[in-house]
Amino acid sequence: MDKITDKGLVKNCSYIDGQWHTSDKRFSVTNPATGETIAQVANASVNDAEQAVIAAHKTFASWSGQTANHRAKLLRNWLNLIIEHQDDLARLLTLEQGKPLAEARGEIGYGAGFIEWFAEEAKRVYGETIPAASQDKRLLVLKQPVGVVSAITPWNFPNAMITRKAAAALAAGCTFIVKPAEMTPLSALALAELAERAGIPAGVFNVVVSDDAVNIGKVLTQHPQIAKFTFTGSTQVGKKLAAQCALGVKKVSLELGGNAPFIVFDDADIDAAVKGAIASKYRNAGQTCICTNRIFVQRNVVEKFTKQYSMAVAELAVGNGLDVDTQIGPLISSQAAEKVKQLVDSSVAQGANIALGGDFSNAGACFYQPTILTEVSNTMPVAQNEIFGPVSAIIPFDSEAEVIEAANDTEYGLAAYFYARDIGRIWRVSEGLAFGMVGVNDSAISNVAAPFGGVKQSGYGREGSRHGLDDYLVIKYLSMGI
Numbered sequence: 001m002d003k004i005t006d007k008g009l010v011k012n013c014s015y016i017d018g019q020w021h022t023s024d025k026r027f028s029v030t031n032p033a034t035g036e037t038i039a040q041v042a043n044a045s046v047n048d049a050e051q052a053v054i055a056a057h058k059t060f061a062s063w064s065g066q067t068a069n070h071r072a073k074l075l076r077n078w079l080n081l082i083i084e085h086q087d088d089l090a091r092l093l094t095l096e097q098g099k100p101l102a103e104a105r106g107e108i109g110y111g112a113g114f115i116e117w118f119a120e121e122a123k124r125v126y127g128e129t130i131p132a133a134s135q136d137k138r139l140l141v142l143k144q145p146v147g148v149v150s151a152i153t154p155w156n157f158p159n160a161m162i163t164r165k166a167a168a169a170l171a172a173g174c175t176f177i178v179k180p181a182e183m184t185p186l187s188a189l190a191l192a193e194l195a196e197r198a199g200i201p202a203g204v205f206n207v208v209v210s211d212d213a214v215n216i217g218k219v220l221t222q223h224p225q226i227a228k229f230t231f232t233g234s235t236q237v238g239k240k241l242a243a244q245c246a247l248g249v250k251k252v253s254l255e256l257g258g259n260a261p262f263i264v265f266d267d268a269d270i271d272a273a274v275k276g277a278i279a280s281k282y283r284n285a286g287q288t289c290i291c292t293n294r295i296f297v298q299r300n301v302v303e304k305f306t307k308q309y310s311m312a313v314a315e316l317a318v319g320n321g322l323d324v325d326t327q328i329g330p331l332i333s334s335q336a337a338e339k340v341k342q343l344v345d346s347s348v349a350q351g352a353n354i355a356l357g358g359d360f361s362n363a364g365a366c367f368y369q370p371t372i373l374t375e376v377s378n379t380m381p382v383a384q385n386e387i388f389g390p391v392s393a394i395i396p397f398d399s400e401a402e403v404i405e406a407a408n409d410t411e412y413g414l415a416a417y418f419y420a421r422d423i424g425r426i427w428r429v430s431e432g433l434a435f436g437m438v439g440v441n442d443s444a445i446s447n448v449a450a451p452f453g454g455v456k457q458s459g460y461g462r463e464g465s466r467h468g469l470d471d472y473l474v475i476k477y478l479s480m481g482i
Protein backbone atom coordinates (compact mmCIF):
# COMPACT_ATOMS: atom_id res chain seq x y z
CA MET A 1 0.00 0.00 0.00
CA ASP A 2 2.89 2.35 0.80
CA LYS A 3 3.90 2.61 -2.84
CA ILE A 4 0.44 3.68 -4.02
CA THR A 5 1.04 7.31 -4.89
CA ASP A 6 -2.57 8.55 -4.89
CA LYS A 7 -3.80 7.44 -1.47
CA GLY A 8 -7.30 8.71 -2.32
CA LEU A 9 -7.73 5.59 -4.45
CA VAL A 10 -7.60 3.34 -1.40
CA LYS A 11 -11.17 3.27 -0.08
CA ASN A 12 -12.61 1.05 2.60
CA CYS A 13 -16.39 1.36 2.33
CA SER A 14 -19.28 1.12 -0.13
CA TYR A 15 -20.09 3.91 -2.59
CA ILE A 16 -23.85 4.44 -2.75
CA ASP A 17 -25.68 7.40 -4.30
CA GLY A 18 -22.44 9.39 -4.45
CA GLN A 19 -21.66 8.87 -0.74
CA TRP A 20 -19.12 6.66 1.05
CA HIS A 21 -21.05 4.48 3.53
CA THR A 22 -19.13 3.28 6.52
CA SER A 23 -20.14 0.67 9.09
CA ASP A 24 -18.86 -0.69 12.40
CA LYS A 25 -18.81 -4.20 10.96
CA ARG A 26 -15.68 -4.91 8.92
CA PHE A 27 -14.09 -7.69 6.94
CA SER A 28 -10.45 -8.19 6.04
CA VAL A 29 -8.78 -8.14 2.65
CA THR A 30 -5.69 -10.33 2.42
CA ASN A 31 -2.70 -10.36 0.10
CA PRO A 32 -2.65 -13.98 -1.16
CA ALA A 33 1.10 -13.84 -1.81
CA THR A 34 1.99 -13.08 1.81
CA GLY A 35 -1.12 -13.77 3.90
CA GLU A 36 -0.96 -10.20 5.26
CA THR A 37 -4.13 -8.21 5.90
CA ILE A 38 -4.00 -5.19 3.62
CA ALA A 39 -7.33 -3.54 4.50
CA GLN A 40 -10.35 -3.69 6.76
CA VAL A 41 -13.42 -2.87 4.73
CA ALA A 42 -16.81 -1.74 6.05
CA ASN A 43 -19.37 -4.50 5.59
CA ALA A 44 -22.46 -3.27 3.75
CA SER A 45 -25.85 -4.44 5.02
CA VAL A 46 -28.91 -5.59 3.11
CA ASN A 47 -30.37 -2.16 3.82
CA ASP A 48 -27.32 -0.52 2.18
CA ALA A 49 -27.85 -2.68 -0.91
CA GLU A 50 -31.50 -1.65 -1.00
CA GLN A 51 -30.48 2.01 -0.71
CA ALA A 52 -28.17 1.53 -3.69
CA VAL A 53 -31.04 0.10 -5.75
CA ILE A 54 -33.35 2.95 -4.75
CA ALA A 55 -30.67 5.52 -5.67
CA ALA A 56 -30.01 3.85 -9.03
CA HIS A 57 -33.74 3.76 -9.72
CA LYS A 58 -34.22 7.42 -8.77
CA THR A 59 -31.32 8.44 -11.05
CA PHE A 60 -32.36 6.33 -14.03
CA ALA A 61 -34.73 8.92 -15.55
CA SER A 62 -32.12 11.71 -15.63
CA TRP A 63 -29.22 9.50 -16.76
CA SER A 64 -31.17 7.74 -19.52
CA GLY A 65 -32.57 11.11 -20.59
CA GLN A 66 -29.10 12.45 -21.43
CA THR A 67 -27.75 12.13 -24.95
CA ALA A 68 -25.36 9.30 -25.74
CA ASN A 69 -22.78 12.00 -26.50
CA HIS A 70 -23.10 13.46 -23.01
CA ARG A 71 -22.74 10.05 -21.37
CA ALA A 72 -19.76 9.29 -23.63
CA LYS A 73 -18.06 12.49 -22.50
CA LEU A 74 -18.31 11.49 -18.83
CA LEU A 75 -17.24 7.93 -19.60
CA ARG A 76 -14.23 9.32 -21.43
CA ASN A 77 -13.30 11.37 -18.32
CA TRP A 78 -13.48 8.13 -16.33
CA LEU A 79 -11.35 6.29 -18.88
CA ASN A 80 -8.70 9.03 -18.89
CA LEU A 81 -8.47 8.98 -15.09
CA ILE A 82 -8.12 5.19 -15.06
CA ILE A 83 -5.26 5.36 -17.56
CA GLU A 84 -3.65 8.23 -15.65
CA HIS A 85 -3.70 6.05 -12.50
CA GLN A 86 -2.90 2.77 -14.23
CA ASP A 87 0.18 2.04 -12.10
CA ASP A 88 -1.56 2.63 -8.79
CA LEU A 89 -4.62 0.62 -9.86
CA ALA A 90 -2.39 -2.25 -11.02
CA ARG A 91 -0.50 -2.33 -7.72
CA LEU A 92 -3.76 -2.35 -5.74
CA LEU A 93 -5.03 -5.18 -7.92
CA THR A 94 -1.89 -7.28 -7.45
CA LEU A 95 -1.96 -6.66 -3.71
CA GLU A 96 -5.49 -8.02 -3.29
CA GLN A 97 -5.58 -10.60 -6.11
CA GLY A 98 -1.98 -11.77 -6.57
CA LYS A 99 -1.46 -11.70 -10.34
CA PRO A 100 1.91 -10.43 -11.63
CA LEU A 101 2.10 -6.66 -11.83
CA ALA A 102 2.52 -6.69 -15.64
CA GLU A 103 -0.68 -8.72 -15.96
CA ALA A 104 -2.46 -6.37 -13.54
CA ARG A 105 -1.37 -3.39 -15.64
CA GLY A 106 -2.67 -5.25 -18.69
CA GLU A 107 -6.00 -5.81 -16.96
CA ILE A 108 -6.39 -2.10 -16.16
CA GLY A 109 -5.75 -1.25 -19.84
CA TYR A 110 -8.13 -4.00 -20.97
CA GLY A 111 -10.80 -2.84 -18.51
CA ALA A 112 -10.44 0.78 -19.61
CA GLY A 113 -10.76 -0.39 -23.22
CA PHE A 114 -14.37 -1.42 -22.56
CA ILE A 115 -15.17 2.11 -21.37
CA GLU A 116 -13.69 3.58 -24.54
CA TRP A 117 -15.47 1.04 -26.72
CA PHE A 118 -18.95 1.42 -25.25
CA ALA A 119 -18.74 5.22 -24.94
CA GLU A 120 -18.41 5.26 -28.74
CA GLU A 121 -20.69 2.33 -29.51
CA ALA A 122 -23.69 3.82 -27.68
CA LYS A 123 -23.74 6.64 -30.23
CA ARG A 124 -24.70 3.99 -32.78
CA VAL A 125 -27.78 2.48 -31.09
CA TYR A 126 -29.87 2.59 -34.24
CA GLY A 127 -33.61 1.93 -34.49
CA GLU A 128 -35.47 0.60 -37.53
CA THR A 129 -38.37 1.46 -39.76
CA ILE A 130 -40.44 -1.44 -41.06
CA PRO A 131 -42.47 -1.27 -44.28
CA ALA A 132 -46.15 -1.33 -43.19
CA ALA A 133 -48.78 -3.53 -44.82
CA SER A 134 -51.23 -0.62 -45.10
CA GLN A 135 -50.83 2.95 -46.36
CA ASP A 136 -52.20 4.54 -43.18
CA LYS A 137 -49.57 3.11 -40.83
CA ARG A 138 -45.90 3.58 -40.04
CA LEU A 139 -43.99 0.92 -38.05
CA LEU A 140 -40.86 1.71 -36.07
CA VAL A 141 -38.46 0.03 -33.64
CA LEU A 142 -36.75 1.97 -30.84
CA LYS A 143 -34.00 0.66 -28.60
CA GLN A 144 -34.11 1.93 -25.04
CA PRO A 145 -32.01 1.27 -21.90
CA VAL A 146 -33.40 -1.64 -19.91
CA GLY A 147 -33.37 0.20 -16.53
CA VAL A 148 -31.46 -0.42 -13.31
CA VAL A 149 -28.74 -3.07 -13.74
CA SER A 150 -27.21 -5.09 -10.91
CA ALA A 151 -24.00 -7.09 -11.20
CA ILE A 152 -22.03 -9.62 -9.17
CA THR A 153 -18.42 -10.04 -10.23
CA PRO A 154 -15.56 -12.45 -9.40
CA TRP A 155 -12.11 -12.03 -7.87
CA ASN A 156 -10.07 -13.19 -10.88
CA PHE A 157 -10.47 -9.90 -12.81
CA PRO A 158 -11.35 -7.37 -10.08
CA ASN A 159 -11.27 -4.43 -12.50
CA ALA A 160 -12.12 -5.59 -16.03
CA MET A 161 -15.14 -7.73 -15.11
CA ILE A 162 -16.70 -4.59 -13.62
CA THR A 163 -15.89 -2.17 -16.44
CA ARG A 164 -16.97 -4.70 -19.11
CA LYS A 165 -20.46 -4.65 -17.58
CA ALA A 166 -20.66 -1.11 -16.21
CA ALA A 167 -19.38 0.60 -19.36
CA ALA A 168 -22.03 -1.07 -21.52
CA ALA A 169 -24.76 -0.35 -18.97
CA LEU A 170 -23.84 3.29 -18.40
CA ALA A 171 -23.27 4.01 -22.09
CA ALA A 172 -26.68 2.54 -22.94
CA GLY A 173 -28.32 4.82 -20.32
CA CYS A 174 -28.74 2.33 -17.46
CA THR A 175 -27.76 2.95 -13.85
CA PHE A 176 -25.66 0.32 -12.11
CA ILE A 177 -24.92 -1.42 -8.83
CA VAL A 178 -22.10 -3.94 -8.43
CA LYS A 179 -21.17 -6.27 -5.61
CA PRO A 180 -17.56 -7.32 -6.20
CA ALA A 181 -16.09 -10.50 -4.70
CA GLU A 182 -15.34 -10.25 -0.99
CA MET A 183 -11.68 -11.07 -1.62
CA THR A 184 -11.14 -8.18 -4.08
CA PRO A 185 -13.23 -5.14 -3.13
CA LEU A 186 -10.44 -2.54 -3.34
CA SER A 187 -10.16 -2.39 -7.14
CA ALA A 188 -13.93 -1.88 -7.37
CA LEU A 189 -13.86 0.95 -4.82
CA ALA A 190 -10.97 2.63 -6.65
CA LEU A 191 -13.12 2.58 -9.79
CA ALA A 192 -15.91 4.28 -7.82
CA GLU A 193 -13.53 6.99 -6.60
CA LEU A 194 -12.45 7.69 -10.19
CA ALA A 195 -16.06 7.65 -11.42
CA GLU A 196 -16.82 10.34 -8.85
CA ARG A 197 -13.80 12.40 -9.92
CA ALA A 198 -14.89 11.96 -13.57
CA GLY A 199 -18.19 13.70 -12.80
CA ILE A 200 -20.43 10.64 -13.21
CA PRO A 201 -23.53 11.72 -11.26
CA ALA A 202 -24.47 10.27 -7.86
CA GLY A 203 -26.59 7.13 -8.14
CA VAL A 204 -25.34 6.13 -11.61
CA PHE A 205 -22.46 3.85 -10.50
CA ASN A 206 -22.76 2.22 -7.07
CA VAL A 207 -20.45 -0.30 -5.39
CA VAL A 208 -21.68 -2.40 -2.46
CA VAL A 209 -18.94 -4.32 -0.64
CA SER A 210 -19.86 -7.09 1.75
CA ASP A 211 -18.94 -10.55 2.98
CA ASP A 212 -22.61 -11.55 2.85
CA ALA A 213 -22.91 -12.54 -0.84
CA VAL A 214 -26.05 -14.60 -0.26
CA ASN A 215 -28.23 -11.85 1.21
CA ILE A 216 -26.83 -8.97 -0.85
CA GLY A 217 -27.29 -11.30 -3.84
CA LYS A 218 -30.98 -11.71 -2.97
CA VAL A 219 -31.47 -7.94 -3.13
CA LEU A 220 -29.59 -7.68 -6.42
CA THR A 221 -31.59 -10.47 -8.06
CA GLN A 222 -35.02 -9.91 -6.53
CA HIS A 223 -35.54 -6.20 -5.85
CA PRO A 224 -38.54 -5.07 -7.94
CA GLN A 225 -36.72 -1.92 -9.11
CA ILE A 226 -33.97 -3.94 -10.80
CA ALA A 227 -34.57 -4.69 -14.49
CA LYS A 228 -31.47 -6.65 -15.37
CA PHE A 229 -28.88 -8.80 -13.58
CA THR A 230 -25.44 -9.68 -14.95
CA PHE A 231 -23.04 -12.19 -13.40
CA THR A 232 -19.55 -13.55 -13.93
CA GLY A 233 -18.53 -16.48 -11.75
CA SER A 234 -19.05 -20.20 -11.27
CA THR A 235 -21.77 -22.16 -13.06
CA GLN A 236 -23.04 -23.45 -9.73
CA VAL A 237 -23.71 -19.96 -8.32
CA GLY A 238 -24.87 -18.59 -11.69
CA LYS A 239 -27.65 -21.17 -11.84
CA LYS A 240 -28.89 -20.20 -8.37
CA LEU A 241 -28.86 -16.50 -9.20
CA ALA A 242 -30.65 -17.04 -12.53
CA ALA A 243 -33.35 -18.97 -10.64
CA GLN A 244 -33.71 -16.07 -8.19
CA CYS A 245 -34.07 -13.65 -11.12
CA ALA A 246 -36.70 -15.87 -12.72
CA LEU A 247 -39.11 -15.02 -9.90
CA GLY A 248 -39.25 -11.44 -11.15
CA VAL A 249 -38.67 -12.34 -14.84
CA LYS A 250 -35.58 -10.13 -14.98
CA LYS A 251 -33.36 -9.90 -18.01
CA VAL A 252 -30.20 -11.93 -17.18
CA SER A 253 -26.77 -12.49 -18.64
CA LEU A 254 -24.36 -15.08 -17.29
CA GLU A 255 -20.67 -15.56 -17.97
CA LEU A 256 -19.87 -18.81 -16.18
CA GLY A 257 -17.27 -21.52 -15.99
CA GLY A 258 -15.37 -23.16 -18.83
CA ASN A 259 -13.40 -26.29 -19.69
CA ALA A 260 -11.39 -25.11 -22.69
CA PRO A 261 -9.83 -27.71 -24.98
CA PHE A 262 -6.56 -26.78 -26.69
CA ILE A 263 -6.04 -29.09 -29.68
CA VAL A 264 -2.69 -29.55 -31.41
CA PHE A 265 -3.00 -31.32 -34.78
CA ASP A 266 -0.02 -32.98 -36.45
CA ASP A 267 0.14 -30.31 -39.19
CA ALA A 268 0.39 -27.47 -36.61
CA ASP A 269 3.34 -25.15 -36.14
CA ILE A 270 4.48 -26.80 -32.89
CA ASP A 271 6.55 -23.81 -31.73
CA ALA A 272 3.50 -21.56 -32.08
CA ALA A 273 1.29 -24.14 -30.36
CA VAL A 274 3.68 -24.38 -27.38
CA LYS A 275 3.74 -20.59 -27.03
CA GLY A 276 -0.02 -20.33 -27.40
CA ALA A 277 -0.73 -23.07 -24.88
CA ILE A 278 1.51 -21.49 -22.25
CA ALA A 279 -0.08 -18.07 -22.72
CA SER A 280 -3.57 -19.46 -22.42
CA LYS A 281 -2.91 -21.99 -19.64
CA TYR A 282 -0.74 -19.94 -17.29
CA ARG A 283 -2.35 -16.48 -17.55
CA ASN A 284 -3.40 -15.43 -14.04
CA ALA A 285 -1.90 -18.72 -12.74
CA GLY A 286 -4.61 -20.58 -14.65
CA GLN A 287 -7.46 -18.71 -12.99
CA THR A 288 -9.55 -17.50 -15.90
CA CYS A 289 -12.70 -19.05 -17.30
CA ILE A 290 -11.09 -19.23 -20.76
CA CYS A 291 -7.79 -20.76 -19.61
CA THR A 292 -6.82 -23.94 -21.42
CA ASN A 293 -8.06 -26.85 -19.31
CA ARG A 294 -7.34 -29.90 -21.52
CA ILE A 295 -4.50 -30.13 -24.05
CA PHE A 296 -5.29 -32.68 -26.78
CA VAL A 297 -2.23 -33.54 -28.88
CA GLN A 298 -2.28 -35.79 -31.97
CA ARG A 299 -0.40 -38.97 -31.10
CA ASN A 300 2.39 -38.65 -33.69
CA VAL A 301 3.44 -35.22 -32.33
CA VAL A 302 2.71 -35.75 -28.64
CA GLU A 303 6.31 -36.51 -27.71
CA LYS A 304 7.70 -33.50 -29.56
CA PHE A 305 5.05 -31.15 -28.16
CA THR A 306 5.36 -32.42 -24.57
CA LYS A 307 9.15 -32.11 -24.58
CA GLN A 308 9.14 -28.52 -25.85
CA TYR A 309 6.20 -27.56 -23.64
CA SER A 310 7.74 -29.04 -20.48
CA MET A 311 11.03 -27.23 -21.06
CA ALA A 312 9.22 -23.89 -21.44
CA VAL A 313 6.87 -24.38 -18.46
CA ALA A 314 9.80 -25.38 -16.22
CA GLU A 315 11.26 -21.90 -16.85
CA LEU A 316 8.20 -20.02 -15.50
CA ALA A 317 9.12 -17.97 -12.43
CA VAL A 318 6.79 -18.40 -9.44
CA GLY A 319 6.58 -15.70 -6.76
CA ASN A 320 4.98 -12.58 -5.37
CA GLY A 321 3.28 -10.68 -8.19
CA LEU A 322 4.96 -7.47 -7.05
CA ASP A 323 8.40 -8.88 -7.98
CA VAL A 324 9.16 -7.86 -11.55
CA ASP A 325 10.45 -11.31 -12.54
CA THR A 326 7.33 -13.19 -11.44
CA GLN A 327 5.29 -14.93 -14.14
CA ILE A 328 3.09 -17.10 -11.91
CA GLY A 329 1.64 -15.57 -8.77
CA PRO A 330 -0.32 -17.21 -5.95
CA LEU A 331 -3.78 -18.68 -6.29
CA ILE A 332 -6.50 -16.59 -4.70
CA SER A 333 -6.58 -18.60 -1.46
CA SER A 334 -5.10 -21.65 0.24
CA GLN A 335 -8.47 -23.39 -0.33
CA ALA A 336 -8.07 -22.81 -4.06
CA ALA A 337 -4.58 -24.36 -3.93
CA GLU A 338 -5.97 -27.31 -1.98
CA LYS A 339 -8.70 -27.82 -4.61
CA VAL A 340 -6.05 -27.91 -7.36
CA LYS A 341 -4.01 -30.43 -5.37
CA GLN A 342 -7.02 -32.70 -4.99
CA LEU A 343 -7.73 -32.62 -8.74
CA VAL A 344 -4.11 -33.54 -9.48
CA ASP A 345 -3.88 -36.26 -6.81
CA SER A 346 -7.13 -37.93 -7.80
CA SER A 347 -6.12 -37.92 -11.49
CA VAL A 348 -2.73 -39.41 -10.64
CA ALA A 349 -4.54 -42.10 -8.64
CA GLN A 350 -6.43 -42.90 -11.87
CA GLY A 351 -3.25 -43.26 -13.94
CA ALA A 352 -2.08 -39.76 -14.91
CA ASN A 353 1.69 -39.23 -14.91
CA ILE A 354 3.38 -36.17 -13.34
CA ALA A 355 5.82 -34.82 -15.93
CA LEU A 356 6.49 -31.58 -14.02
CA GLY A 357 5.55 -30.11 -10.62
CA GLY A 358 2.64 -31.88 -8.97
CA ASP A 359 2.60 -30.30 -5.51
CA PHE A 360 2.24 -27.10 -3.50
CA SER A 361 5.04 -24.60 -4.12
CA ASN A 362 7.23 -23.47 -1.23
CA ALA A 363 6.58 -19.81 -2.20
CA GLY A 364 3.64 -19.61 0.24
CA ALA A 365 0.34 -21.13 1.37
CA CYS A 366 -1.59 -20.09 -1.75
CA PHE A 367 0.98 -21.25 -4.30
CA TYR A 368 0.89 -24.37 -6.47
CA GLN A 369 3.75 -25.44 -8.76
CA PRO A 370 3.36 -25.10 -12.53
CA THR A 371 2.45 -28.68 -13.30
CA ILE A 372 2.18 -30.94 -16.34
CA LEU A 373 0.29 -34.21 -16.30
CA THR A 374 0.64 -36.65 -19.21
CA GLU A 375 -1.26 -39.82 -20.05
CA VAL A 376 -4.46 -38.07 -18.98
CA SER A 377 -7.82 -39.34 -20.20
CA ASN A 378 -10.88 -37.17 -20.78
CA THR A 379 -12.73 -38.86 -17.92
CA MET A 380 -10.19 -37.98 -15.19
CA PRO A 381 -11.06 -35.31 -12.60
CA VAL A 382 -8.47 -32.90 -14.01
CA ALA A 383 -10.20 -33.07 -17.43
CA GLN A 384 -13.79 -33.10 -16.21
CA ASN A 385 -13.52 -30.11 -13.85
CA GLU A 386 -12.51 -26.48 -14.28
CA ILE A 387 -8.97 -26.61 -12.80
CA PHE A 388 -8.52 -22.87 -12.13
CA GLY A 389 -4.84 -23.44 -11.40
CA PRO A 390 -1.44 -23.82 -13.12
CA VAL A 391 -1.91 -27.44 -14.19
CA SER A 392 -1.69 -28.73 -17.77
CA ALA A 393 -3.39 -32.01 -18.65
CA ILE A 394 -2.09 -33.59 -21.86
CA ILE A 395 -4.39 -36.06 -23.62
CA PRO A 396 -3.24 -37.89 -26.78
CA PHE A 397 -5.70 -38.43 -29.66
CA ASP A 398 -5.70 -40.11 -33.08
CA SER A 399 -8.35 -38.63 -35.39
CA GLU A 400 -10.09 -35.32 -36.04
CA ALA A 401 -13.56 -36.78 -35.45
CA GLU A 402 -12.44 -38.36 -32.17
CA VAL A 403 -10.95 -35.14 -30.80
CA ILE A 404 -13.97 -33.01 -31.72
CA GLU A 405 -16.20 -35.43 -29.87
CA ALA A 406 -13.91 -35.50 -26.82
CA ALA A 407 -13.48 -31.71 -26.79
CA ASN A 408 -17.28 -31.26 -26.83
CA ASP A 409 -17.80 -33.88 -24.13
CA THR A 410 -18.28 -31.33 -21.34
CA GLU A 411 -21.20 -29.42 -19.90
CA TYR A 412 -19.26 -26.21 -20.59
CA GLY A 413 -19.00 -24.29 -23.88
CA LEU A 414 -17.00 -21.10 -23.38
CA ALA A 415 -13.63 -21.05 -25.21
CA ALA A 416 -11.75 -23.60 -27.32
CA TYR A 417 -8.44 -23.38 -29.20
CA PHE A 418 -6.79 -25.40 -31.93
CA TYR A 419 -3.61 -25.27 -33.96
CA ALA A 420 -3.58 -26.68 -37.51
CA ARG A 421 -2.61 -25.60 -41.04
CA ASP A 422 -4.87 -27.59 -43.35
CA ILE A 423 -7.63 -25.20 -44.46
CA GLY A 424 -10.30 -27.88 -44.77
CA ARG A 425 -9.53 -29.07 -41.25
CA ILE A 426 -9.62 -25.49 -39.96
CA TRP A 427 -13.18 -25.04 -41.25
CA ARG A 428 -14.42 -28.44 -40.09
CA VAL A 429 -13.01 -28.09 -36.59
CA SER A 430 -14.08 -24.43 -36.20
CA GLU A 431 -17.63 -25.43 -37.08
CA GLY A 432 -17.61 -28.67 -35.07
CA LEU A 433 -16.51 -27.24 -31.71
CA ALA A 434 -19.53 -26.47 -29.50
CA PHE A 435 -18.06 -23.35 -27.84
CA GLY A 436 -18.93 -19.64 -27.93
CA MET A 437 -15.35 -18.60 -28.81
CA VAL A 438 -12.72 -20.46 -30.82
CA GLY A 439 -9.07 -19.45 -31.18
CA VAL A 440 -7.61 -20.79 -34.45
CA ASN A 441 -3.81 -20.67 -34.29
CA ASP A 442 -4.43 -18.02 -31.63
CA SER A 443 -4.81 -18.24 -27.89
CA ALA A 444 -5.10 -14.53 -26.98
CA ILE A 445 -8.75 -14.14 -27.93
CA SER A 446 -9.89 -11.52 -25.40
CA ASN A 447 -10.58 -8.25 -27.14
CA VAL A 448 -12.99 -5.41 -26.35
CA ALA A 449 -14.20 -5.40 -29.97
CA ALA A 450 -15.12 -9.11 -29.96
CA PRO A 451 -18.20 -10.84 -28.46
CA PHE A 452 -17.16 -12.68 -25.27
CA GLY A 453 -19.52 -15.39 -24.02
CA GLY A 454 -20.47 -19.03 -24.02
CA VAL A 455 -23.01 -21.69 -24.84
CA LYS A 456 -24.32 -24.65 -22.84
CA GLN A 457 -23.66 -24.28 -19.08
CA SER A 458 -21.08 -21.53 -19.67
CA GLY A 459 -23.97 -19.09 -19.82
CA TYR A 460 -25.66 -16.68 -22.19
CA GLY A 461 -25.34 -13.09 -23.35
CA ARG A 462 -22.28 -11.47 -24.90
CA GLU A 463 -19.89 -8.88 -23.45
CA GLY A 464 -17.76 -6.44 -25.46
CA SER A 465 -18.24 -5.83 -29.20
CA ARG A 466 -21.29 -4.20 -30.78
CA HIS A 467 -23.37 -7.14 -29.46
CA GLY A 468 -22.42 -6.25 -25.88
CA LEU A 469 -24.87 -3.34 -25.77
CA ASP A 470 -27.87 -5.53 -26.63
CA ASP A 471 -27.97 -7.01 -23.13
CA TYR A 472 -28.58 -3.52 -21.72
CA LEU A 473 -31.24 -2.46 -24.24
CA VAL A 474 -34.85 -3.39 -24.82
CA ILE A 475 -36.72 -3.18 -28.08
CA LYS A 476 -39.88 -1.09 -28.28
CA TYR A 477 -42.12 -1.37 -31.33
CA LEU A 478 -44.26 1.62 -32.37
CA SER A 479 -47.25 1.14 -34.66
CA MET A 480 -48.30 4.62 -35.79
CA GLY A 481 -51.54 5.46 -37.54
CA ILE A 482 -51.23 8.57 -39.72
Ligand SMILES: NC(=O)C1=CN([C@@H]2O[C@H](COP(=O)(O)OP(=O)(O)OC[C@H]3O[C@@H](n4cnc5c(N)ncnc54)[C@H](OP(=O)(O)O)[C@@H]3O)[C@@H](O)[C@H]2O)C=CC1
Pocket residue numbers: 152153154155156179180181182183210211212213214215216217218232233234235237238240241255256257258288289386387388
Ligand atom coordinates in the same frame (compact mmCIF):
# COMPACT_ATOMS: atom_id res chain seq x y z
N1 LIG B 1 -16.30 -17.56 -14.92
C1 LIG B 1 -15.35 -17.10 -14.18
O1 LIG B 1 -14.68 -16.19 -14.56
C2 LIG B 1 -15.13 -17.61 -12.81
C3 LIG B 1 -15.24 -18.94 -12.50
N2 LIG B 1 -15.01 -19.34 -11.24
C4 LIG B 1 -15.08 -20.79 -10.94
O2 LIG B 1 -15.76 -20.96 -9.73
C5 LIG B 1 -14.93 -21.64 -8.79
C6 LIG B 1 -15.22 -21.11 -7.42
O3 LIG B 1 -14.84 -19.71 -7.32
P1 LIG B 1 -15.70 -18.72 -6.46
O4 LIG B 1 -14.99 -17.48 -6.18
O5 LIG B 1 -16.19 -19.47 -5.28
O6 LIG B 1 -16.86 -18.37 -7.51
P2 LIG B 1 -18.31 -17.90 -7.16
O7 LIG B 1 -19.19 -18.15 -8.31
O8 LIG B 1 -18.69 -18.47 -5.85
O9 LIG B 1 -18.13 -16.31 -6.93
C7 LIG B 1 -18.35 -15.34 -7.91
C8 LIG B 1 -19.13 -14.19 -7.32
O10 LIG B 1 -20.40 -14.64 -6.87
C9 LIG B 1 -20.59 -14.29 -5.49
N3 LIG B 1 -21.43 -15.31 -4.86
C10 LIG B 1 -21.07 -16.53 -4.43
N4 LIG B 1 -22.15 -17.19 -3.94
C11 LIG B 1 -23.21 -16.36 -4.07
C12 LIG B 1 -24.60 -16.45 -3.73
N5 LIG B 1 -25.11 -17.56 -3.21
N6 LIG B 1 -25.37 -15.40 -3.98
C13 LIG B 1 -24.87 -14.28 -4.53
N7 LIG B 1 -23.57 -14.13 -4.86
C14 LIG B 1 -22.75 -15.16 -4.64
C15 LIG B 1 -19.20 -14.18 -4.94
O11 LIG B 1 -19.18 -13.39 -3.79
P3 LIG B 1 -18.07 -13.62 -2.64
O12 LIG B 1 -16.79 -13.81 -3.36
O13 LIG B 1 -18.14 -12.34 -1.89
O14 LIG B 1 -18.49 -14.81 -1.89
C16 LIG B 1 -18.47 -13.53 -6.11
O15 LIG B 1 -18.75 -12.14 -6.11
C17 LIG B 1 -13.51 -21.38 -9.26
O16 LIG B 1 -12.62 -22.33 -8.81
C18 LIG B 1 -13.71 -21.42 -10.74
O17 LIG B 1 -13.75 -22.77 -11.17
C19 LIG B 1 -14.70 -18.44 -10.27
C20 LIG B 1 -14.57 -17.11 -10.51
C21 LIG B 1 -14.72 -16.61 -11.83
Ligand SMILES: O=C(O)CCCC(=O)O
Pocket residue numbers: 156157232233255287288289290446452
Ligand atom coordinates in the same frame (compact mmCIF):
# COMPACT_ATOMS: atom_id res chain seq x y z
O1 LIG C 1 -12.25 -15.36 -16.42
C1 LIG C 1 -13.10 -14.60 -16.82
O2 LIG C 1 -14.24 -14.57 -16.35
C2 LIG C 1 -12.88 -13.60 -17.88
C3 LIG C 1 -11.62 -13.81 -18.62
C4 LIG C 1 -11.02 -12.48 -18.90
C5 LIG C 1 -11.00 -12.21 -20.33
O3 LIG C 1 -10.15 -12.75 -21.00
O4 LIG C 1 -11.84 -11.43 -20.79
